[in-house]
Amino acid sequence: MDAVVKKIMPRSDYMDKPATNRPSQAEVEAAVLTLLRWTGDDPEREGLRDTPKRVAKAFLEMFNGYDMCPAEELGRTFEEVAGYDDLVIVRDIKFHSHCEHHMVPIIGRAHVGYLPDGKVVGLSKIARVVDIFAHRLQTQEALTAQIAGVIQEVLNPRGVAVMVEAEHMCMAMRGIRKQGSSTLTSTFTGVFKDNPEEQIRFLTMVRAGQGG
Template structure:
């Protein structure tokens, strides 16, 4: 049996863990899809494609093997009493739509009001990557990021905004190019205080 076969925890608690097929089974599935498109998986240019696709999937969906706790567990308390908004904006990300398995690409903006220390700024970018490198919807991705911040940092409030273009709209279907989808969610002080929301939008540059 392939050494990589192990229990796989999926996006949310509503889905049950599954078991990964072997690498050989995954490559065979790619060969089947190549044949289904009408091409010949045995021609020279496609002989190594199944192995390359499986390797690429390991990178594109690496988020299933990562946990936000390990990224956010270390915080810094010596911040000179700073307790105002910490904002990291324009975090680039790419994910894959769980409905068509084609990319959606955009930027994330994350803010929080510290309660007991701050986290390294790069950790917020890594947090986005953990959830983005899974099969996703933009709405779910937004919720997962802010829920992880609340669970592992315990801030007084948090705000997350994602702005992305979905290839399932531009490459297929309605072929609507350049359409941007924006989702956001507020918790804590940001959810309770409209002025804090306005400050977030102003700092992100959306107002």
């Protein structure tokens, strides 16, 4: 028998896409041209002539999270789960984002868990939510909170746990230039926030099979 699918209505700030006021293609290309000149290079040389167009196209792809609503990704849930109500974890969701301070890459992985309350969501939807938030200008702290927040508010599970591990190119490429260092952030809601044992269980399951 097919699983029962229920449409739920998101009820929070995650309902809408961020308001954007995009400039024209010509304005974007002119801005990139200015940056090329700022580097000291010659925008007219062969290798750079089409760079403004390429950058504009790449930005539309890398920042397409502004065109998507994460709550919509979680709007279809499944209730026929044979009574399953224990921990669900999607581990090692690889992502790339960009630091909102320097607009350089953040490369990492997210681990997301939740305790269902009568319904579950497709596992790919969790990964999709990570990508939507990651494809915006970000701080890692905000990214971690946003992932947990939308899952908690839209699915209304008994609790959500999120851990994000990432390397920030703003540390590796500029400033102190420390390659290979990673930043860990985590946030917990509901049962996870109230019960340290559930936090430990989540972290233990995330680390299982990762070689310590």
